[in-house]
Amino acid sequence: MEHAFHGRTMATLTATGSRKVQAGFEPLLKGFTRAPFNDLDGLETIAANNPDVVAVLVEPIQGEGGLAIPDENYLRQLRQLCDDQGWLLMLDEVQTGNGRTGSLFYYQQAGITPDVVTTAKGLANGLPLGACLASGEAAKLMKPGSHGSTFGGNPVACAAALATLETIEKENLCQRASQLGDRILNDLAAGLKDCPGVRDLRGRGLMIGIELDRPCAELVSRAAEAGLLINVTAERVVRLLPPLVMTDAEADELVATLAPLISAFTSD
Ligand SMILES: Cc1ncc(COP(=O)(O)O)c(C=O)c1O
Known part of the structure; x- marks a missing residue:
């Protein structure tokens, strides 16, 4: 393909x-x-x-x-x-x-x-x-x-x-991936709702993509400085593949750290 x-x-x-x-x-x-x-x-x-x-x-x-x-x-x-x-x-x-x-x-x-x-x-x-x-x-x-x-x-x-x-x-990790994925997607949608640089938010379970309106490879190092390992694919898509054993608190921390980084990056 x-x-x-x-x-x-x-x-x-x-x-x-x-x-x-x-x-x-x-x-x-x-x-x-x-x-x-x-x-x-x-x-x-x-x-x-x-x-x-x-x-x-x-x-x-x-x-x-x-x-x-x-x-x-x-x-x-x-x-x-x-x-x-x-x-x-x-x-x-x-x-x-x-x-x-x-x-x-x-x-x-x-x-x-x-x-x-x-x-x-x-x-x-x-x-x-x-x-x-x-x-x-x-x-x-x-x-x-x-x-x-x-x-x-x-x-x-x-x-x-x-x-x-x-x-x-x-440990029902399939179900857990699905629940955590919904939680992260919903919270990202709320955290990024005023961010016009976000073109799309999509995912299935803990395979999540945030598509921006511009190339964003630089976000990888900005996120690393903030303690987050993320990846960027196809130039404009932030890809999250967090561990299936992540806690709710860790998922919340992920969103609380990442959403402001993306907002700041797209308003540069
Ligand atoms: C869908 C898919 N297939 C295959 C591979 C590559 O696997 P390997 O590096 O073990 O050959 C990857 C690696 O990212 C992948 O995402």
């Missing part, structure tokens, strides 16, 4: 929709066609002109691409299109997964099942681990032994992932 981010390893680098990230790592792989995100007509056009398509790879919410949340029916309609065309639907939930958006995977909120889903980041709560899950026909494409890596499935990271998943379940 345009503006996609799937990482920097070989095939995923090719799938990543950013020339800046790809530059210097050519040659890229052949066989990828880029489509506009959140645009089923764009995919229909590709389907009509390209009989060789086998799969669609998409982030259910684009993280690096500026916290782009697709229309409510997008994933369901995309699932239908993939079924009609005989394409696999591959979701990259590396950023959206493991409770971040209010459910273990974001696709659950759309009521669909992908053929393939990738997960990493929060999976082992900081220890390095990623996983690629497949179901149905897609699961038959690989057999034990057909893919591996030196540290793949290493017991320490897997033990951490088991403990993480158990904790997410036991």
